[in-house]
Amino acid sequence: MEIIQRSSSIPMSAITPDSAASAGHTAPPIDVAKIVATIGIAASGPLIEVRDLSLRFSTGSEILAAVNLEVKRGEFVALLGPSGCGKSTLLRVMAGLIHNTGGEVTIDGLDPASARKYKHPLAFVFQDPTLLPWRTVRDNIRLPLELQGVPYAEQMKAVEASLPLIGLTTADATKRPRSLSGGMRMRVSLARALVTNPHILFMDEPFAALDDVLRQQLNEEVQALSRQKKWTCVFVTHNVAEAAFMADRVLVMRSKPGSIARVIDVPFAHPRTAALRESAEFAQFAGQVSRELREVMSW
Amino acid sequence: MVTGPASGVSTTASQWGTYFVRTIVPPLVLFVIVLMAWDGAVRFWGIKPYILPGPWRVLSAILSSREELTKAFLLTGGSAVAGFSLSVLVGTLVGCLFSQSTIIRSSGYPYAIFLQTVPIIAVAPLIILWFGRGFGGVVAVAFVISLFPMIANATAGMVQIDPDLFDLFKLNDASRWQILFKLRLPNSVPSLCTGARTSSGLAVVGAIVGEFYAGYGSKHFGLGYIIRLTTDQAKTDALFAAVMVSTLLGILIFGVVSLISLTVLARWAPPEVGERA
Ligand SMILES: Nc1ncnc2c1ncn2[C@@H]1O[C@H](COP(=O)(O)OP(=O)(O)O)[C@@H](O)[C@H]1O
Numbered sequence A: 001m002e003i004i005q006r007s008s009s010i011p012m013s014a015i016t017p018d019s020a021a022s023a024g025h026t027a028p029p030i031d032v033a034k035i036v037a038t039i040g041i042a043a044s045g046p047l048i049e050v051r052d053l054s055l056r057f058s059t060g061s062e063i064l065a066a067v068n069l070e071v072k073r074g075e076f077v078a079l080l081g082p083s084g085c086g087k088s089t090l091l092r093v094m095a096g097l098i099h100n101t102g103g104e105v106t107i108d109g110l111d112p113a114s115a116r117k118y119k120h121p122l123a124f125v126f127q128d129p130t131l132l133p134w135r136t137v138r139d140n141i142r143l144p145l146e147l148q149g150v151p152y153a154e155q156m157k158a159v160e161a162s163l164p165l166i167g168l169t170t171a172d173a174t175k176r177p178r179s180l181s182g183g184m185r186m187r188v189s190l191a192r193a194l195v196t197n198p199h200i201l202f203m204d205e206p207f208a209a210l211d212d213v214l215r216q217q218l219n220e221e222v223q224a225l226s227r228q229k230k231w232t233c234v235f236v237t238h239n240v241a242e243a244a245f246m247a248d249r250v251l252v253m254r255s256k257p258g259s260i261a262r263v264i265d266v267p268f269a270h271p272r273t274a275a276l277r278e279s280a281e282f283a284q285f286a287g288q289v290s291r292e293l294r295e296v297m298s299w
Numbered sequence B: 001m002v003t004g005p006a007s008g009v010s011t012t013a014s015q016w017g018t019y020f021v022r023t024i025v026p027p028l029v030l031f032v033i034v035l036m037a038w039d040g041a042v043r044f045w046g047i048k049p050y051i052l053p054g055p056w057r058v059l060s061a062i063l064s065s066r067e068e069l070t071k072a073f074l075l076t077g078g079s080a081v082a083g084f085s086l087s088v089l090v091g092t093l094v095g096c097l098f099s100q101s102t103i104i105r106s107s108g109y110p111y112a113i114f115l116q117t118v119p120i121i122a123v124a125p126l127i128i129l130w131f132g133r134g135f136g137g138v139v140a141v142a143f144v145i146s147l148f149p150m151i152a153n154a155t156a157g158m159v160q161i162d163p164d165l166f167d168l169f170k171l172n173d174a175s176r177w178q179i180l181f182k183l184r185l186p187n188s189v190p191s192l193c194t195g196a197r198t199s200s201g202l203a204v205v206g207a208i209v210g211e212f213y214a215g216y217g218s219k220h221f222g223l224g225y226i227i228r229l230t231t232d233q234a235k236t237d238a239l240f241a242a243v244m245v246s247t248l249l250g251i252l253i254f255g256v257v258s259l260i261s262l263t264v265l266a267r268w269a270p271p272e273v274g275e276r277a
């Protein structure tokens, strides 16, 4: 049922041949039609699959080796690991931004680039808000739609709809990024990600630069929103509490080369509220994850 | 802490007032001090006017030939502005081209550097030979000397971009043109402004150097021609007058370009770092 909903919730603009052409792609319409026809067939099983993935930059040693992981539809997975272990790189490979040198990444059976183009819109939230300083908040948020050739009126409608979801007001929309606080900028960055109605949301340490209170608040908001929108999320962090609070599963990475060392199921029910953080169970679980992380790091 | 009106969200009148007091008044005060020292030195040591005329002599030379100087000012200014405008246009276009591939950039950039390293005095006669004596030749010299800073800054501004932003554009299947017009070009505006400031000063130098050679003739001449003529005739007070007016032209053009760039940058979100003395 959830799956059927998902396929029908793909914005038409993302799959009509016409918009693919207007966005500057030469893919023949028949391709799109074929892909559209396959929606629902491959609907069971994990959405994102990574098999024996390895990556070596032309400059030297292996960054990722023998990475195996799966992300189910609607699942929230945290990728936890020490700095420099390859979390960002893995996320970029899964988004189709970097090509792996070995193994395989598929999203719903397709390579990531085709999947995000034709079937499962994917949004990425970076560690820095990465806003265009010369654009207003509104124009920053609508950028992805603008690039995809969505008509202006629809862009504006989508922006208006996304503002309240992420705690922004219409008054904020006309401001420029530089007059906003770090937390507000990150909210704008999140709004820009969700304006495209993504199925998949990748976040690369989005709140690492924020103070604790603000981070916890955004953890709660994004966690609730991801449930509501049924996003499939991969959330990179090096913060144990954040991973434990947000995720359904925590994947612990080891470094040199980067690979998945542990998979830990998170036992907490939804919705997750601030009260969860104060519970004994949470402290105990976070302690366990920390221990596992330490073990992995000391290898 | 932050200098200039660019520090505010909007540039209000009071900010311009502060800007005026902080950046225009101090050099003016210094100018007056230098004039007094100059006058004092000329009187004290009894320096001959053909070696170093005092400020009053220079002022009277300026006043007595103010019509000529005004015409020359406008002519030289026109060539400098024309050469500078061409530099901004061509420099930006070359920057766009260079940003498109590392191969284009690494094959073209050495020739751009050549523009900067070639002594303008040495090639000005050649440029005049090609583009003719007169306005065209002078504009060409001003253009050649002021082009490199524009190319260098335009290229830097279009290439030095947060890699995450490229990823963002790629994730939304942006075309090469979208990346150029929605990312590279706007991102380059601050460095284009930096380049324009350097370039504008050089264009004035170029116009004057061009006029050393291009001449124009006895009826129609620029500041460079006056400088050359008065040097040959040892009319030092007239030479000083022409030099002063040339300096004024340089300051004026630089000032206008700076004001325009500050206004642009105020909207463009400049870096949030202030300068400290
Ligand atoms: N483009 C690149 N070329 C070469 N090495 C890289 C590149 N990008 C990242 N690396 C290296 O890959 C490793 C993992 O980086 P990264 O994925 O950013 O780690 P993390 O996000 O876990 O901190 C680091 O050692 C880094 O130096």
Ligand SMILES: [Mg+2]
Pocket: A087, A088, A089, A204, A205
């Ligand atoms: Mg990282």
